[in-house]
Amino acid sequence: MRKIFLVMGCMALGWISGPTVESPAQGKSLSVQDIVDRSNLAAYYEGKDGRAHVNMTITDSQERTRERRFTILRRDNKDGGDQKFYVHFSRPSDVRNMVFMVWKHIGQNDDRWLYLPALDLVKRIAASDKRTSFVGSHFFYEDVSGRNPADDTHELIETTGQYYVLKNTPKNSDEVEFSHYLLWIDKTHFLPMKAEYYDKNAKQYRLVEALKVETIQSHPTVTKAKVTDLNSGGHTVSVFSKIEYDLGIQESIFTERYLRRAPRKWLK
Amino acid sequence: MKRIVLIGCLAALLWSPSESRAEDWRDGLPFNLHGFVEGGFGVRTQNDPNQHHDINYAELRLQLEASKTLESAEFKLRLDLFRDEALHEFNADLREAHVLFTPGDFVDLKIGRQVLTWGTGDLVFLNDLFPKDFQSFFIGREESYLKAPSNSVKSSFYFDFFNLDLVWNPLFNSDRFVNGERLSFFNPFLNRKVGEREELSSREPETWLKDSEIHLRAFKNVNGYELAVYGYYGFFKNPGGFNLAGEATFPRLAVYGASVRGNVLKGIGNIEVAYYDSLKNQSGTNPLISNSQFRFLAGYTQELLTDLNIGFQYYLEHRVHHDRFIANLPPGALAQDENRHTLTVRLTQLLLQQNLSLSLFTFYAPSDGDAYLRPIVSYKVSDSWSATLGANIFTGDSQNTFFGQLEDNSNVYTRVRYSY
Numbered sequence: 001m002r003k004i005f006l007v008m009g010c011m012a013l014g015w016i017s018g019p020t021v022e023s024p025a026q027g028k029s030l031s032v033q034d035i036v037d038r039s040n041l042a043a044y045y046e047g048k049d050g051r052a053h054v055n056m057t058i059t060d061s062q063e064r065t066r067e068r069r070f071t072i073l074r075r076d077n078k079d080g081g082d083q084k085f086y087v088h089f090s091r092p093s094d095v096r097n098m099v100f101m102v103w104k105h106i107g108q109n110d111d112r113w114l115y116l117p118a119l120d121l122v123k124r125i126a127a128s129d130k131r132t133s134f135v136g137s138h139f140f141y142e143d144v145s146g147r148n149p150a151d152d153t154h155e156l157i158e159t160t161g162q163y164y165v166l167k168n169t170p171k172n173s174d175e176v177e178f179s180h181y182l183l184w185i186d187k188t189h190f191l192p193m194k195a196e197y198y199d200k201n202a203k204q205y206r207l208v209e210a211l212k213v214e215t216i217q218s219h220p221t222v223t224k225a226k227v228t229d230l231n232s233g234g235h236t237v238s239v240f241s242k243i244e245y246d247l248g249i250q251e252s253i254f255t256e257r258y259l260r261r262a263p264r265k266w267l268k
Numbered sequence: 269m270k271r272i273v274l275i276g277c278l279a280a281l282l283w284s285p286s287e288s289r290a291e292d293w294r295d296g297l298p299f300n301l302h303g304f305v306e307g308g309f310g311v312r313t314q315n316d317p318n319q320h321h322d323i324n325y326a327e328l329r330l331q332l333e334a335s336k337t338l339e340s341a342e343f344k345l346r347l348d349l350f351r352d353e354a355l356h357e358f359n360a361d362l363r364e365a366h367v368l369f370t371p372g373d374f375v376d377l378k379i380g381r382q383v384l385t386w387g388t389g390d391l392v393f394l395n396d397l398f399p400k401d402f403q404s405f406f407i408g409r410e411e412s413y414l415k416a417p418s419n420s421v422k423s424s425f426y427f428d429f430f431n432l433d434l435v436w437n438p439l440f441n442s443d444r445f446v447n448g449e450r451l452s453f454f455n456p457f458l459n460r461k462v463g464e465r466e467e468l469s470s471r472e473p474e475t476w477l478k479d480s481e482i483h484l485r486a487f488k489n490v491n492g493y494e495l496a497v498y499g500y501y502g503f504f505k506n507p508g509g510f511n512l513a514g515e516a517t518f519p520r521l522a523v524y525g526a527s528v529r530g531n532v533l534k535g536i537g538n539i540e541v542a543y544y545d546s547l548k549n550q551s552g553t554n555p556l557i558s559n560s561q562f563r564f565l566a567g568y569t570q571e572l573l574t575d576l577n578i579g580f581q582y583y584l585e586h587r588v589h590h591d592r593f594i595a596n597l598p599p600g601a602l603a604q605d606e607n608r609h610t611l612t613v614r615l616t617q618l619l620l621q622q623n624l625s626l627s628l629f630t631f632y633a634p635s636d637g638d639a640y641l642r643p644i645v646s647y648k649v650s651d652s653w654s655a656t657l658g659a660n661i662f663t664g665d666s667q668n669t670f671f672g673q674l675e676d677n678s679n680v681y682t683r684v685r686y687s688y
Contacts, residue, residue, distance in 0.1 A: 060621060066651050092651035093302050093687040103492060109531050111492040118412035121385045124494075126569045126577065128534040133575070136622035234621070255489065257426055261368065261376055264337055 032156045035164050035185060036149045041079055042190040044146040046219045047245030049075040051266060055239045058137045061232040067091055068135050071267045075249050081106055084254040085145065088267055095135075099259050104145050115259040122259055131176055138227040138236040143208060151175075162187060178206075189213070189220035205230050211237075217245045242268075303331040303346075303688060310408040310681030313659075318452040318463025318676065325407040325450075325681055326353035331363075341369040354450060363417050378422040383415045384435060386485055386496070388529045388538035390614060391629065392583050394563045395498035395525040395542050397483060397505055398435075401444040406451055406660050406674065408681030416444050435483040437502075440473045442518060445506040446674070454673035457514045459600065461667055461676070470516035473503055493530035498523070498542070508546070509557035519557045520547035535570030552589025555596045560588040575618040583610040602668050609635045623648040631671065638664030638672035656683045 030038075056068040069091035075084045087100040099115040112125040130142040151171060158165040163184040170176045179202065184194040191213060197206035212224035221243055228235040253263050294301050310325030329350035336343045346364040351357075366380030387396040391414070404413035418441040425432040446453045447470070452463035462468075473479030481502030488495050500523040507516030525542030542563045549557035563586070569579030587593055590606035597603055611634070616627040624647050631640040644658040659680045664672020 058621070064650070093304070094651075094654065094685075096302055109534065111531060116412070118383070119385050119415050120383050124388075124529055124536045124538075126535040126571050126579075129571050129574050131574070132571075133622055252426075256487070256494075257376070257424065257431070264342075 032154050032166070035156065035166065035190070036154050037080070038190040039183075039185045039192055040146065040149050042220075043192055043222075044083070045076055045079045046221070047076075047217070049073070049247055049249040050243065050245045051247060051249070052240045052244075053242045055241070056135075056137055056139075056236055058234075058236045060234045066136065068095075068137060073249055073253065073263075073266055075251060075254065083145070084251070086254055086258070086263075088262055097262065099262065101254060101259060102145065103254065106148060107150075110145075113256075113259060120260065122256055137238075138229050138234060139238065143227065157182075159187075163193065186213075191220060191222060216243050219245055299334050299336040302333045304685050305330050305688075306410075306683055306685040308409065308681060308683040310679045312676070313661075313678045313680055314676060316452055316463060316676035318448070318461055318465070319450075320464065321354070324354050324677070324679060325409070327351060328353075333364075341367050343367050361417075374426045376424040376426075378420075378424075381417050381419050382422065383412075383417050384420065384422065384483075385415055386433070387498075388494075388527045388540045388567065389565050389583070390567060390569070390579055390581060390612070392565055392581060392610075392612065394540050394565055395485075395496075395500070395523060395527065397481075397500045397502065397523060399441045399443050399505060402446055402506075403444050403450055406446065406677060408658055408660060408679060408683070410656075410683065410685075416441070430486050430488045433483075433485040433487070435481075437481040437483075439476050440479045440481050440503050440518070442470075442472055442503075443506040451674065451677045454668045456601070456668065457510050459602070461673060468507070468516050469514075470507060470518070471511065472518055479503070493528060496527045498525040498527070500524075504546075504558060509548075509554075511556065517557075519549065521545065522547055525563075532568065533570070535568055538565070538567045540565040552587075552592040553596050555593075555598050555601070559590075559593050562586045562588060569614070575622065577614070577616045579612075579614040581610075581612040583612070584608070585610075605635050607635060608633060608670070620647075633670065636664065636669035636672065637666065638662070638669045640671040640674075652687055654685050654687070656685075658682075 051071065051073050053071050054069070058066045058068065068089070070087050070089045073086040077083060083104045085102040085104065089095045089098045097117040101113045101115075103111040105111070109128060112127050114123045114125050115121070116123060127141070131140045133139070134141050134144060152168040153171060155167045155169070156164060157167045163186060166183045166185065167180055168183060169180045170178070173179065177199070178197045179200045181195050181197045183192050185191070186193050191210060193210045195208040196204050199205050207228045207230060209226045210222040210224070211226055212222070213220055214223045215221070221240075223240045223243065224237065226235060226237045247266065249266055252258075253266060306329045308325055308327050308329070310323070312319075312322045312324060315322070327350045329348055331346065331348050333344070333346040335345070344364050344366055348361040348363060350359055350361070352359050362381055364382055366378055366382045368376065368378045370376050384398040385396060387393055393400065399416040399418055401413055401416040405411070418437050419439065420435050420437045422433065422435045425434075447468040448463050449467050450464075452461050454460070455462045455466070455468065458466070482500070484499035486497050500521070502521060503518040504521045508519045508521065509517045511517050522545040523542055524545070525540065527538065527540035529536065529538040544561040544563065546558050546560045548554070549559060552559045564584040565581060567579065567581040569577060572578050585608040587606050594603060611632045612630060614627065614629045616625065618625050625645070627644050629642040633639065641661040642658065644656065646654060646656040648654045659678070661678045662671045662674040664675055666672050667675070
């Protein structure tokens with residue numbers, strides 16, 4: 001359960017929305033860096049803040065399922081920059097009222113905390129590896145809170161009627177388990193709709209998909225996402241509900257005070 | 269007061285309109301209800317001449333947790349009911365019964381029975397003077413039972429420049445320390461190990477208000493680095509002395525300390541210091557009361573590989589007036605070192621999509637020549653069921669050191685839990 005923090009990864013393809021409108025015609029003149037930057041903002045930085053209820057179903061290779069239910073709060077310090085996340089668990093019963101909090105920093109290690117209610121303990125979490133399972137799901141921490149675009153080199157390998165297809169290669173391959181990944185970015189709203197991960201033998205082993213996009217407060221938003229482990233056949237589906245942007249969540253919510261005392265007003 | 273809080277909670281739970289999420293068989297309840305049923309069994313790995321039975325942990329436990337959130341306040345009640353077969357009794361442990369509310373934007377109040385924790389150590393406590401339950405910890409109950417509840421008023425103040433926690437316990441709460449009942453220990457007064465036939469009798473401060481405790485913490489987060497200073501005025505939490513009748517006593521104690529914690533290299537580093545001011549023996553010349561101590565802790569933890577964490581701690585207890593301690597030792601009494609050094613290592617590996625956890629926590633005190641190992645394997649069979657297998661292994665060169673005295677209590681245990 002210590003890895004609860006990985007849940008954040010879900011956010012990456014999850015409830016965070018894309019910026020509205022840019023015509024596909026205009027898009028053609030965009031540089032690769034423009035596409036990457038827009039997609040990053042669309043996937044992780046829509047609105048100044050936001051909230052979503054997340055219902056995660058984890059299915060293992062033998063079709064046994066487990067459930068994770070939590071509410072996530074996000075607040076941006078600035079677009080494309082540092083962010084704060086607050087994740088409050090409601091299921092399963094043994095992690096009820098646990099809280100995972102992250103201060104995400106660009107270019108340096110995040111600050112992460114875990115609150116264990118039975119002990120009233122505020123724990124600090126060491127997590128240099130961002131490609132670890134989030135709360136036992138098939139989502140990685142990085143899927144959700146976002147992989148720093150500067151960690152990869154990007155190449156536009158195809159433009160279809162609907163998508164830009166980017167090949168992303170890590171600058172430091174020792175830090176990650178993939179050799180590269182392909183990303184399908186929707187030309188209208190710039191949300192990443194599909195990601196395929198390839199191992200060092202160029203074999204695809206992992207698939208991340210946006211299964212449903214809805215427009216919420218004029219922000220196109222992924223409301224259902226799925227990660228499949230192609231080696232084991234296990235997969236996790238996340239469904240996002242009660243999504244709201246620009247609630248005016250104060251920065252003080254992301255402090256020890258509200259780790260020990262859940263901010264009910266924002267979790268509804 | 270406990271009773272009033274309890275009645276308040278129950279009243280709120282029973283009569284306020286429901287706003288809880290509907291779920292399965294709990295549909296229609298006007299409050300949230302959760303908890304677990306757990307069976308646990310543990311046995312000594314060797315004979316203990318001071319105990320009749322080899323089984324020191326055998327129980328069936330039901331935990332009920334009821335909570336209710338209103339606009340103005342939150343109520344919580346958490347109660348354990350269990351059959352303790354090792355002591356042949358039915359028992360209850362009220363873990364929490366409190367109300368939490370915010371009388372002003374910058375103040376939170378939590379009143380009633382509660383579990384409290386602060387400080388930076390991992391299973392090592394310097395400035396956390398809230399009650400611990402070492403019996404539960406050493407026989408194999410789940411780790412959260414290391415913290416015992418206290419009856420407290422906790423006020424938290426949040427200012428721009430810093431935050432302040434003030435905890436007042438109207439009556440002193442001691443630790444649930446090893447007293448021979450279930451676990452044998454070294455009695456320095458008798459100068460030998462004792463068990464259930466010679467349970468430690470103790471004389472606890474027991475006058476409401478007069479024997480109260482105050483815990484203080486001022487804290488601040490500076491760019492992710494958590495800074496805190498602490499204060500405590502109360503009594504030694506476990507026996508800090510003996511009276512001439514051989515009863516354990518809890519002399520007056522004040523503690524002052526500080527800590528810092530934050531990102532260091534690729535992990536988390538922490539440092540904590542504390543001065544234990546033995547108020548009834550500040551000169552250090554009274555052999556019947558513990559001497560003042562300086563305590564120091566430094567720790568570092570890091571994720572070594574995916575799902576493999578490692579943590580190290582160095583912990584020092586330094587007797588301030590060691591020369592006077594030696595000079596005033598009663599004839600025949602065993603002298604202790606001026607410094608007690610302890611190293612701890614925690615290794616945790618998560619496997620099978622994080623459903624299987626293998627962990628080993630080791631305390632090793634080179635100055636005392638003793639050690640304590642806590643290997644634990646736990647598996648989450650499903651979202652509701654979990655199973656745990658573990659051991660508490662004590663070893664030491666002599667029978668009067670902190671872990672060495674517990675050698676005969678080494679045990680293995682298992683637990684199965686159904687959470688609802």
